[in-house]
Amino acid sequence: MAEAPTKFPEVQGGGSLIIAWQIKGKKVLVVGGGEVAAGRILHCLNADANVTVVAPRARLNPEVAYRVAQKQVTHVDRTFEPADLDGADMVLVAVDDPAASTQIWKLCKERRIPANIADVPPECDFYFGSVHRDGPLQIMVSTNGKGPRLASLIRKFIAKQLPSDAGRAIERVGQLRVRLRQIAPRPEDGPKRMAWMTKVSDAYPFDEICGLSDEDIGNLLRFYPAGKVPSLEELKAMRSSPPAEKLDVFDGSFGFSVGA
Amino acid sequence: MAEAPTKFPEVQGGGSLIIAWQIKGKKVLVVGGGEVAAGRILHCLNADANVTVVAPRARLNPEVAYRVAQKQVTHVDRTFEPADLDGADMVLVAVDDPAASTQIWKLCKERRIPANIADVPPECDFYFGSVHRDGPLQIMVSTNGKGPRLASLIRKFIAKQLPSDAGRAIERVGQLRVRLRQIAPRPEDGPKRMAWMTKVSDAYPFDEICGLSDEDIGNLLRFYPAGKVPSLEELKAMRSSPPAEKLDVFDGSFGFSVGA
Structure with missing residues (x-):
């Protein structure tokens, strides 16, 4: 309180160091x-x-x-x-x-x-603590011992607010990263890849990312070479008229799927 | 998929063990x-x-x-x-x-x-991971490496959904636990205390707990001896007409605060 305000975050003691411990095969x-x-x-x-x-x-x-x-x-x-x-x-x-x-x-x-x-x-x-799990997404709530029951209540409250396909959305962004590496595999592409992924993550609110289809991801990747990220509207406008799912299934044999 | 369904939660591999590491003074x-x-x-x-x-x-x-x-x-x-x-x-x-x-x-x-x-x-x-902090409340979001940026987006999304006084609400429940221990300090009161705290935590949705005042906490404690928990409506009906805050400040010298 007595210290002059700085541009750096103030220390808020009394917490824990919350970490994702790796125990695979341990x-x-x-x-x-x-x-x-x-x-x-x-x-x-x-x-x-x-x-x-x-x-x-x-x-x-x-x-x-x-x-x-x-x-x-x-x-x-x-x-x-x-x-x-x-x-x-x-x-x-x-x-x-x-x-x-x-x-x-x-x-x-x-x-x-x-x-x-x-x-x-x-x-x-x-x-x-109390953990919400949805595929690759894990959310842990700790009340630092003030109310273990409350931690579970808060976890349930959060789970209700989250888009229902949050876990899948994260998988999809993971796929975007993998497909991006296929397009730009060289180590020297690293900084451009990272910068573009950051731009993508910052471009859309989380609940909108949950609504992106595999087709959207493919369209999004077309913007990588120029280092650009389209607006959500631009991205949606690129969708083909048949349902995206069908297009993916019949990829490479498009003639069969028209009108199916 | 092939296994018969059981009443026990199914294992969902691929996660981390998210824990609140204690490093106070370490x-x-x-x-x-x-x-x-x-x-x-x-x-x-x-x-x-x-x-x-x-x-x-x-x-x-x-x-x-x-x-x-x-x-x-x-x-x-x-x-x-x-x-x-x-x-x-x-x-x-x-x-x-x-x-x-x-x-x-x-x-x-x-x-x-x-x-x-x-x-x-x-x-x-x-x-x-990405951590939201509000007093005793800590919420950690991990995407298990699929998207660190996304973890931060999700953390922001959750922070926006949470009642603004979530941290204070947890402090208040912590106070309830402390005051309960003063009323019922004996070790043999432990099971009754724990059972009642559980009842309280289960009685109200989390966002309603955030709205409870110190006066409400005092009123709530009156139900402990009988091992009962009032409905939210009953609890609100017990509020005195002057603002609860004033009553607390002028506790013991009520005459001065009337009409202040």
Whole structure:
């Protein structure tokens, strides 16, 4: 408040560093097999992790038991033992045993393994939030511990506001990037490619991008050589009269599709 | 597709594990002082980290130079040396030197320090996304690498949809939790407290919670002993006729505020 205003963003302390951790093919150890463990396991499977669950079979909740039966996770049918940490890249603990939890936390810290002990904030390298998922799109809501229930409410509120095909729109922009690389594959094209992709992303509001068809993407690419980006109206005006989907399917055999 | 449908959520691979990393008081080493480094530094300061920036002074961009001058970060005025990793809890690299970056990545992996090498996905334990921040509320958008620009567009789209006082609403629910603990402080009250907080969070849509005043929170607490939650209409009907704000300010000296 007392500092002179600058053109740089002011620091707003009290938050977390929210990051997209990469656990594809990594070993995640989940200790416990109850409801909280079930949620953690799903998060990890959605991120392509190799999940090992350590918990006596009798204590598995139906969802965890289902994932074990489906071989989506590896199951170790007993309580935790320190050797379970061998090779683990991340450890998630969700058992109703504070003493055991603290022991696991300490072992993880000795071995520098990132860990989360459910419901024990001081024994967590990271917290979970409420996550909306739609294909490549992930939106995570955190209230930094003020209201976990509220995080889930806000996630639902956001999901309702998002265009229904938001995930597909992102795939489409991903395809645009891939097709652009085919047109301009040389490393020295990099800066022009990046500058043009930025222009495209800035040219249309997000909900309008969701409405672009594969045909629109093809038309858009025609503007790349000149480094230009058409207005949304120009782009829509380029659409052929038959439905775009049909044109794509019959690409190269156009004569057959006319009037179909 | 071939599997029988179950009552459990289906796994949707290809995502990341999005987590709120806790770096309050932890040492984060940022190697590089350009625009990307500036963004990383702000993220870390917003999460109360002790940030050390390693980069020759001549290469600091204006924002990083400002943070150094303001003593918001510790500055090491030279290029990276392996000893910089001593005591580091996290390392963020953003330099235009692929060979040096790879060397730092390898050192971090030997020492099991979480690290992110900007623009080199295979040399990242985690990625960044686009973050909306409003007090205790943080919303992170990731497109899992399909479109970083798009992530920022989506973040802006979400920010526009959110009630303008979303952050304050979360603070208010946090206050409700604190005041509830004062009313019902015993550990054995825990389950009743949690059940009631859940009921409250489920009773009103998120945008309506944003509209609750401090007076409403006080009125709401009167329903706790009976374990009940009033409808929004009941709660609004309990409001006193003078503006709630004034009542709060003049609490205990009501006579003065009437007619003020």
